[in-house]
Amino acid sequence: MTDSPETNGAPAPTTTPSDPAVSAVPSVPARVGVLGGGRMGAGIAHAFLIQGADVLVVERDEAAAAAARERVESSTAKSLERGVLDGNLDEILQRFTVSVDQADFADRDLAVEAVPEDWELKVSSLKAVEAHLGPEAVLASNTSSLSVTGLSAELIRPERFLGLHFFNPVPASTLIEVVIGAQTAPELVEAARGWTAGLGKTPVVVNDAPGFASSRLGVAIALEAMRMVEEGVASAEDIDNAMVLGYKHPTGPLRTTDIVGLDVRLGIAEYLASTLGDRFDPPQILRDKVAQGHLGRKTGHGFFDWT
Known part of the structure; x- marks a missing residue:
């Protein structure tokens, strides 16, 4: 695998808390939450963190939370060492929080679910996170194959839900697959294009279908x-x-x-x-x-x- 293609610096996020889906201007949401801090979840957290977002990772227990913290802190330190990120590690990590309480998603503009690829686990996780989000927040799944439309049918606000399929390893990958569900609001798709550009990656937008593209x-x-x-x-x-x-x-x-x-x-x-x-x-x-x-x-x- 190649080294990370991250861009230097960490531009301040310009998306407003009141509506995180405002435009396709290359930027990232101000406050991002990730459910699951494994390899993929930690990579997603790292990607948003180095671009200036305040990032929260929520895990199932203290041991998993500690492991997630180590993954994100280690990858961020490596980005600084390689010269692909400017700044002070301690200052950057001040915008990074790990928790075991899903209620902490309450102030997030965007929440990304990154739990294992199991239908029942995805549904229960998404419903639990949505219960804590504000009405204008965006909820996304990192699913690589499961139906975004089917998952959205289990949610209260399906129009605020879409797929954001990141690729492993997230820091080195330059692609994000934006998956549109049957009820996904059109403005979310344009916002996701902007977030992807803000992360230094390229979006591929696909309609929901088994396995996407x-x-x-x-x-x-x-x-x-x-x-x-x-x-x-x-x-x-x-x-x-x-x-x-x-x-x-x-x-x-x-x-x-x-x-x-x-x-x-x-x-x-x-x-x-x-x-x-x-x-x-x-x-x-x-x-x-x-x-x-x-x-x-x-x-x-x-x-x-x-x-």
């Missing part, structure tokens, strides 16, 4: 690469090299699967198979590796050896 295409390529390994067409390394060298992909589909997590890819594939048909049926090699606990980089083994 990125996950649907990415998973399709990855599943076919897995079938090729399963059938003995070529090694995982050679298949990845074919895509990197022949098609200029920065990372091959199997190494990307290892980075994302084989369990995550399996869950998305099963969801897409249930909504889009048999072409997304997970190959047996993927099911076997997950059953064996070979989940990719996070466990040391996947399609590659990460030890």
Whole structure:
């Protein structure tokens, strides 16, 4: 992976607290909350923090909150060390708070849910956060495949909800997929374009559909690469090299699967198979590796050896 493409400095956010969806001017909301401080949630928090927002991360317990704090503080320190961010670490971190109380979302202009890709967990988490938000606040999900329209149907204010699909690792990725639900207010889409630009990233706007654009295409390529390994067409390394060298992909589909997590890819594939048909049926090699606990980089083994 490449170093972070963050821009220097931390411009003051210009979005007003009274209505965080006011224009597409490149800026970020003044007060941002993130539910979940794992790898993705911490990356999202980091992205907004270094662009001047006051950022809150809410976790399930004190141990998880402490781990989230360490992730964000460490990534922010690394941005300063690499020279991609100007300022004083202590001063920047004064705008960063970690909590275990969802009531702290009450003053947020934007809240981003970043919990694992499980429907029931997403729904319960979004409903809990929405209960504490002001009526003009925006609620977003970082879901990579689940229906934004379906999630919004569980909410009181579906018009203030949309998908903001960040990519892993968030600091190095230059893309955010903005997903429009059936009831998403049009002004939120334009605001999200502005937030994305304010983060130094590029928006891809898609209408709600299973897997959106990125996950649907990415998973399709990855599943076919897995079938090729399963059938003995070529090694995982050679298949990845074919895509990197022949098609200029920065990372091959199997190494990307290892980075994302084989369990995550399996869950998305099963969801897409249930909504889009048999072409997304997970190959047996993927099911076997997950059953064996070979989940990719996070466990040391996947399609590659990460030890």
